[in-house]
Each structure stands twice: as C-alpha cells, then as structure tokens.
Amino acid sequence: MTDIRTMPPIVPSDPRVSPGAAPQQETAPAAARAAGAGADEVQLTDEGRLMQRLENAVRQAPEVDQARVEQIQRQIAEGTYAADAGRIADRLISAEREKPGG
Numbered sequence: 263m264t265d266i267r268t269m270p271p272i273v274p275s276d277p278r279v280s281p282g283a284a285p286q287q288e289t290a291p292a293a294a295r296a297a298g299a300g301a302d303e304v305q306l307t308d309e310g311r312l313m314q315r316l317e318n319a320v321r322q323a324p325e326v327d328q329a330r331v332e333q334i335q336r337q338i339a340e341g342t343y344a345a346d347a348g349r350i351a352d353r354l355i356s357a358e359r360e361k362p363g364g
Contacts, residue, residue: 306314337343 334343
C-alpha cells in the first residue's frame with residue numbers, strides 16, 4: 263500500500279489532473295508533505311465555516327425549553343391550556359412540505 267505522505271503533490275501541469283480541473287491550493291510546503299512532517303491542514307469554504315458554527319450552536323442549545331414545558335404543565339394542571347387545532351395543522355403541513363420530496 264502506498265503511503266500518501268510520501269507522494270509528490272499533484273500540480274496543474276501533472277498529467278494525472280483532468281483537463282479543466284481547478285488546481286488545489288497549497289497549504290504546506292511540498293518538501294514538508296513529502297517528508298511527512300508537520301500537521302495535516304484543512305481549509306473550509308465560507309459555507310463550511312457557517313455549517314461548523316451552526317453545528318456548534320445546535321450542540322450548545324438546550325434540547326428542551328424547560329420554562330415552556332413548566333408553563334404548559336401549569337396550564338394543564340389549572341385547566342387553562344387550550345390547543346389551537348388550526349395552528350397545529352398548519353405547522354404539521356409546513357413541516358411535511360419541508361421534508362425532502364414533500
């Protein structure tokens with residue numbers, strides 16, 4: 263099996279690059295990569311950075327809005343909770359439309 267750390271970098275003039283392919287941006291000196299020295303490096307697009315921030319925000323968000331749960335429990339216990347059937351139906355339809363192929 264070939265160790266990719268010892269392979270030379272592919273450059274646009276290299277015949278292994280398909281015609282019309284965009285050249286890859288260099289992130290480390292070729293000598294360092296060829297020698298296997300240094301750490302691997304990844305460059306993210308703007309969309310990739312946005313996705314990373316969104317994923318971090320979702321991980322940090324509470325899974326349950328505990329205050330809302332307690333409010334609804336109080337309303338149910340007091341007999342004052344009223345479900346809006348039209349609003350529930352609208353949200354179900356909206357969620358269904360947002361599904362892939364929906």
